[in-house]
Amino acid sequence: MNIHPGNRWVLDRPNSYIGRSVPRPNAKRLLEGRGHFVDDIVLPRMLNVVFVRSPYAHARILSIDTTAAQSYPGVVAVVTGAQLAERHEPWVGVLKHLQGIVSPPQYAMAVEKACWQGEAVVAILAKTRAEGEDAAETVQIQWQELPVVADAQTALDPDTPVIHDTLENNLCWERNFAAGDVDQAFATAAVVVEETFDIGRHTGVTVEPRSIIADYQPGEGKLTVYQSTQAPHMMQNVFAKHLGMNEGDVRVVTKDVGGSFGIKVHVYADEFAAVALSRMFQRPVKFIADRLESFVTDIHARDHLVKARMAVSKDGKIQALEFDDLTGIGPYSMYPRTSAIEANQIVNLTGGAYQIENYKAATKVVFQNKNVMCQYRAVGHPVACMIAEGLIDEAARQLQMDPVDIRRTNLYPDDSYPCKSITGMAFEKLSHLQSLDKLLEMMGYDSLRQEQSELRKRGIYRGIGLATFIEVTNPSPMFYGVGGAAISAQDGCTLRLDAKGNVFCATGVTEQGQGTETVLAQIVATSVGVAMENVRVITGDTEVTPYGGGTWASRGCGIAGEAA
Missing domain, CATH: 3.30.365.10 (Aldehyde oxidase/xanthine dehydrogenase, molybdopterin binding domain)
Incomplete structure (x- = not known):
C-alpha cells in the first residue's frame, strides 16, 4: 500500500472497493422478501390508531360525539385533539436566521378548527385497523364551515x-x-x-408509506419508537422535547425503509399523535398511513x-x-x-x-x-x-x-x-465548461442538430434540451443549526473489530434504498484492508449509533462516508 504524499487521502490499493461497482449487501435479502419494515413489527398489547380527518379545508369544530365509537367492538379508546393537546407541547416551524418568519403553534390533532382537508381531528385506538376504521365512521362532528384561502x-x-x-x-x-x-x-x-x-x-409516492410504532414502557419510563424516517436522532430530540422527556429515555429505531425521497425527514402531526397516545395509554400504538392519507398529509x-x-x-x-x-x-x-x-x-x-x-x-x-x-x-x-x-x-x-x-x-x-x-x-472546484464539453461529446450534439434540421423539413419536430444548474449537497449548519433546529450537520462513525476479523461500522445516517450501506462498506473495507464481505454496517438506532443528521441532501456518502 502506498499513500501519495500530495494527497494523504488517496490510497494506491489495487484491491480498493472504492470506485468499483459492487453488489448491494442487502439486495438479496430484500428480494427474498426478508426486509424488516415497521409494519412487520408485532408487539404485545399493541393498538392501531385510526384518525377521523376533516372533510373540509377550513372549518370550526363545534362539537364531537364519540359515544358510538367508544362502544364499538375492538375499540379501546377515543381521543379528541383537545384531549391529546393536554399531553404534549405544540411546535412552531420557524428558524431564527429566516428573519421575520412566523407560524402558529401546531398540535398533534386539530383542537378548535381544521385548517386543511385531511387534518386529523379524532383518534380511534382499536385492536385492529379494520375495527378502528369502522368505528371512525360513527363519530359525529358538527362543523361550522369557514372561508377557504386556496389561491x-x-x-x-x-x-x-x-x-x-x-x-x-x-x-x-x-x-x-x-x-x-x-x-x-x-x-x-x-x-x-x-x-x-x-x-x-x-x-412523492413511497412504496412503504409513512409508518410508526411507539412503545412507551411505564416500568422504565422509556419510549421506543420504530419509525420509517430519514433522521432518527432528529426525531429522538423532537419526541423528547415535546413530550417533556429526557432525550436519553427516548430511542428511535429505523430498520429497512421503503423509500423516502425527502418526505420522511419532517415532523408529521399524526405520527407525533401516535407517539403521544402510546405514552398516554402506556402501551404500543401503531400508525401506518394508507395511500389516501398519504396524498392528503405527506x-x-x-x-x-x-x-x-x-x-x-x-x-x-x-x-x-x-x-x-x-x-x-x-x-x-x-x-x-x-x-x-x-x-x-x-x-x-x-x-x-x-x-x-x-x-x-x-x-x-x-x-x-x-x-x-x-x-x-x-x-x-x-x-x-x-x-x-x-x-x-x-x-x-x-x-x-x-x-x-x-x-x-x-x-x-x-x-x-x-x-x-x-x-x-x-x-469551489466546479467545472461547468468542462462538463458542458463532455456532455456535447457524449450526446453527439452537432449530429443531433443536423438530424433535427432534416427531420423538421419533413414535419417532424424533435427537441434537444440543455440545462445547467448548481446543486447544493452536504449542507453545513448554516441551513438549520444556526436557526435553532436540532438537526446535526455532522455525523460520526464507530468501528468495532471482532476476534475473527469482521468489522462492524455504526453510523448515524440511514439506508433509504440509495445504497448507503454499500458505500460505507466499500469505504471501510478499503480503508481497513478487509474483504467487503467482512464489513457490517449498522444504521438507524439512536441507542447504538453515533449522533448524526441522518440521510438527506446527498449527505450519506459525503459526510458519513468522510467520517467512515
Missing part, C-alpha cells in the same frame, strides 16, 4: 380572511435580495425576455408562481436577472425545517452557474387552506433551474443563437474558482 395570489389581499387569528395576515415569510443596478441593465439591454412559470404541487412541494425577466446583450451576455416568486405552503410552516427553505433556495440558486452582475429577487411565502408543503428532493433546485434555463433559452431564440453558445458565454470559467455567486454562494 396563493389572493392570500395577501386585504379582503381575504386570515387563516390564523393570532397572525396579522397570511404571510409566513418574505425575502428581498438585490445586487447591482438592475433597472439600468434592463434599460440598456439589446433583448429583454419575460416568462411566467406556474409550477403545480406534487408529492408534504407537498413546489407550489410556485414565478414572474421573471432577463436582460441580455446582443452577443448573448446576461446583463440582469429579476424575478418575483410566490410560494403557497398550506396552513402551517413544517417543523423543524420550516416551509420557507425552498423559496429561500430559489433566491440563492437561480442562475447560479452564470456570471450575473445585476440580480434582483423577491419571494413571498403564504399560508393556504391546503395540505402542508415543505422540502422534498433537490430543494429549490428544479424551480431555480426552470427560471434561469427557460429565460436563457428564450433569449437564445430571440438572438438566433445556439443554446450551447449562449450558455458557454455566461458560464463561470473553469479557472475562476474559488469564487462567489451574486447571492453569496461559495463555489
Whole structure:
C-alpha cells in the first residue's frame, strides 16, 4: 500500500472497493422478501390508531360525539385533539436566521378548527385497523364551515380572511435580495425576455408509506419508537422535547425503509399523535398511513408562481436577472425545517452557474387552506433551474443563437474558482465548461442538430434540451443549526473489530434504498484492508449509533462516508 504524499487521502490499493461497482449487501435479502419494515413489527398489547380527518379545508369544530365509537367492538379508546393537546407541547416551524418568519403553534390533532382537508381531528385506538376504521365512521362532528384561502395570489389581499387569528395576515415569510443596478441593465439591454412559470404541487409516492410504532414502557419510563424516517436522532430530540422527556429515555429505531425521497425527514402531526397516545395509554400504538392519507398529509412541494425577466446583450451576455416568486405552503410552516427553505433556495440558486452582475429577487411565502408543503428532493433546485434555463433559452431564440453558445458565454470559467455567486454562494472546484464539453461529446450534439434540421423539413419536430444548474449537497449548519433546529450537520462513525476479523461500522445516517450501506462498506473495507464481505454496517438506532443528521441532501456518502 502506498499513500501519495500530495494527497494523504488517496490510497494506491489495487484491491480498493472504492470506485468499483459492487453488489448491494442487502439486495438479496430484500428480494427474498426478508426486509424488516415497521409494519412487520408485532408487539404485545399493541393498538392501531385510526384518525377521523376533516372533510373540509377550513372549518370550526363545534362539537364531537364519540359515544358510538367508544362502544364499538375492538375499540379501546377515543381521543379528541383537545384531549391529546393536554399531553404534549405544540411546535412552531420557524428558524431564527429566516428573519421575520412566523407560524402558529401546531398540535398533534386539530383542537378548535381544521385548517386543511385531511387534518386529523379524532383518534380511534382499536385492536385492529379494520375495527378502528369502522368505528371512525360513527363519530359525529358538527362543523361550522369557514372561508377557504386556496389561491396563493389572493392570500395577501386585504379582503381575504386570515387563516390564523393570532397572525396579522397570511404571510409566513418574505425575502428581498438585490445586487447591482438592475433597472439600468434592463434599460440598456439589446433583448429583454419575460416568462411566467406556474409550477403545480406534487408529492412523492413511497412504496412503504409513512409508518410508526411507539412503545412507551411505564416500568422504565422509556419510549421506543420504530419509525420509517430519514433522521432518527432528529426525531429522538423532537419526541423528547415535546413530550417533556429526557432525550436519553427516548430511542428511535429505523430498520429497512421503503423509500423516502425527502418526505420522511419532517415532523408529521399524526405520527407525533401516535407517539403521544402510546405514552398516554402506556402501551404500543401503531400508525401506518394508507395511500389516501398519504396524498392528503405527506408534504407537498413546489407550489410556485414565478414572474421573471432577463436582460441580455446582443452577443448573448446576461446583463440582469429579476424575478418575483410566490410560494403557497398550506396552513402551517413544517417543523423543524420550516416551509420557507425552498423559496429561500430559489433566491440563492437561480442562475447560479452564470456570471450575473445585476440580480434582483423577491419571494413571498403564504399560508393556504391546503395540505402542508415543505422540502422534498433537490430543494429549490428544479424551480431555480426552470427560471434561469427557460429565460436563457428564450433569449437564445430571440438572438438566433445556439443554446450551447449562449450558455458557454455566461458560464463561470473553469479557472475562476474559488469564487462567489451574486447571492453569496461559495463555489469551489466546479467545472461547468468542462462538463458542458463532455456532455456535447457524449450526446453527439452537432449530429443531433443536423438530424433535427432534416427531420423538421419533413414535419417532424424533435427537441434537444440543455440545462445547467448548481446543486447544493452536504449542507453545513448554516441551513438549520444556526436557526435553532436540532438537526446535526455532522455525523460520526464507530468501528468495532471482532476476534475473527469482521468489522462492524455504526453510523448515524440511514439506508433509504440509495445504497448507503454499500458505500460505507466499500469505504471501510478499503480503508481497513478487509474483504467487503467482512464489513457490517449498522444504521438507524439512536441507542447504538453515533449522533448524526441522518440521510438527506446527498449527505450519506459525503459526510458519513468522510467520517467512515
